[in-house]
Amino acid sequence: MVSIGKRDNMWLHASCKLEFEIPVATPFILMLRPRSGSQQWVAREQYVLSPSVSAIEFTDQFGNLCQRLVAPAGPFSVQTAFDIEVADSSDVAPGAPFVPVEQLPDQTLPFLFPSRYCESDRFSQMAAALVEGVNPGYDQCVKIVEYIQNSLTYAPGEGQELISATEVNQKSQAVCRDMAHLGIACCRALSIPARMVVGYLESLQPMDLHAWFEAYVDGRWYTFDPTQTTLAGGRVAIAYGRDAADVAIYTQFGDPVEILNMEVRVEQISEPVE
Template identity: 75%
Template sequence: MWLHSSCFLEFNIPVPTPFLLMLRPRSGRQQWVAREQYVLSPSVPVVEFTDSFGNLCQRLVAPTGKFSVHTSVDIETADASDTAPGAPFVEVQHLPDETLPFLHPSRYCESDRFTEMAASIVAGRAAGYDQCTAIVDYIRNTVRYTPGAGQQIISATELNELGSGVCRDMTHLGMACCRALSIPARMVVGYLEGLEPMDLHAWFEAYVGNRWYTFDPTQASLQGGRVAIAFGRDAADVAIYTQFGDPVDLLSMYVNVEQRPGPPL
């Protein structure tokens, strides 16, 4: 399917402020970027680089006053994520080198604290994809999803204690449990067609059956087109914007995802 996705951010900048943005999706195995637009107002010099996870990042200094970022993209993607019940566990010694960073504990995914819990959740399940499904089902059935309530990032351990969180937090818990079972798991931030309420969304991918598969603790199914913007070990790696220095006010944020009948002309 073809999707048109857009994001608008407006800030009030008290003093010139360095920013790191991560708002450009890249073409890959599951998506193809046909057209994109990236508008800064007022216009300022930008330096783009690719981080260690392959994400497209932009560095800039926002001037004093109101400053806005507006991005949009026309992109071709599948109308549902692939599934593979029974896809096998890949032994660590056979994993590709690039998957290894996603096995370790990270700031918000304390996988070393979930060994017993993860083993209990997946008891009786075939190693690999079916274990990931059991983890997602457990989170969906035991954690209350509260979209719009997550101003502060919380870790997998904190979510496990609180019992409620946003998509980002539930993703942390899913990844921590997967990594506790030696299954590489990485966070994805992007757009999801039909998400209610519409916003940026977080889910995770796990490496089983010799490829990455999508898992989403907040959604009952994997239907709907997805646009991946950024990949990382946890929320610390995939923030769509990071500002440095004095705090700035985010005045407004707007996300829109629409299905298009065909490719852009």
């Protein structure tokens, strides 16, 4: 068992089912498996492809578990389910200090640069103005989250088109992914490494896959979620990346494929299901 720290933990049973109608044999890359680590421990897992096809698993540059396969023509579904132990609250650290760039670990450096949906080079002046007079580090990230919450209304299910942080900043409402992009861009503009996380949130309503971001201060990653008024626990991380381009739960190649249905369930359990 991997220790998750001094916090209380909870057990969750989570599942995701994707159903497609495949016109011709189509290559896919899936990103649906959580990995165990310091913040979560996978006790039991099920992964079913229907019809059954061979798949190859690999680990991408961010450590995400990815599955590569060719889906046959006709109905095709992917169903995953797992029991996982996670923290029942997210760590907070008011006053945690900024880490100078020259002291950052090498693995955090990719999360400092502008990326496709997080054009941090366009937010330097705005981010500096937002955090004026605020201690560098964690407190600056909190200020950025407050700005996003005061500027945007969280509207789950409303944003199907991927847009960048610059475009998000011109709107009045946004989905979780868009709000995370804006937070990441502003943090990076202040030389704070920030990365996107996609996964599950036990208390989310309506239930769906969820996105938030993490920022690196005081030698570790901390969770920030502009969609939530409090930093709820019960989070399951599936994928990490620079922005949404890196954390798609599925990517298909070739002619467009219609997804017929996506069903996500998360429930708290007392212990792993036998």
